[in-house]
Amino acid sequence: AAFILRRAIMEAEVTPLSEKITIEEIAKGEIEAPVILKEFVTYLICGPDYRRRTETKDRRVKAISQDIVFSATSGKKRPRKHLQLGLALKSLTGSRRIIELLNRMGHCINYHGVTEIETEMTYESRNRSQYTPYGMDLVETVGTGVAWDNYDRFVETSSGKDTLHD
Numbered sequence: 001a002a003f004i005l006r007r008a009i010m011e012a013e014v015t016p017l018s019e020k021i022t023i024e025e026i027a028k029g030e031i032e033a034p035v036i037l038k039e040f041v042t043y044l045i046c047g048p049d050y051r052r053r054t055e056t057k058d059r060r061v062k063a064i065s066q067d068i069v070f071s072a073t074s075g076k077k078r079p080r081k082h083l084q085l086g087l088a089l090k091s092l093t094g095s096r097r098i099i100e101l102l103n104r105m106g107h108c109i110n111y112h113g114v115t116e117i118e119t120e121m122t123y124e125s126r127n128r129s130q131y132t133p134y135g136m137d138l139v140e141t142v143g144t145g146v147a148w149d150n151y152d153r154f155v156e157t158s159s160g161k162d163t164l165h166d
Helices: 002-011 023-028 035-046 055-072 080-093 096-104 111-127
Strands: none
Touching: 002 035, 002 055, 023 080, 023 111, 035 055, 055 080, 080 096, 080 111, 096 111
């Protein structure tokens, strides 16, 4: 069974991220877990009774299937979970250690991959004329309010050295 699943993973279609990375590409990932792998993991987790399938179990099946693809390819083929989790962790925590820890456990791409994707997405967003978030419907009859704020950190130092003002 392992060799059949591995062959399916290795032969699965890969769509590398373009040089002009968009959020749509991140949402799709570079590879989708093969159907045979998802079925195997579904039966492993849920058993033969389809009534035991729940939304939570389906979500876990997708995550575990993507972890298997990422691990079997040594991180060369990056499913959506691994791209999205790395980007989300960098945005939420800014911690390189957390990203590297989860990368070593096979749950997300490495820190350098995250920063590379962030940089490319930033360049691409500057080239677009629209700066609204992905998925936001722009309708002429609906108004939108935008607020900006400062992010200050370590502002208590007397010299002002090692402070961040964004």
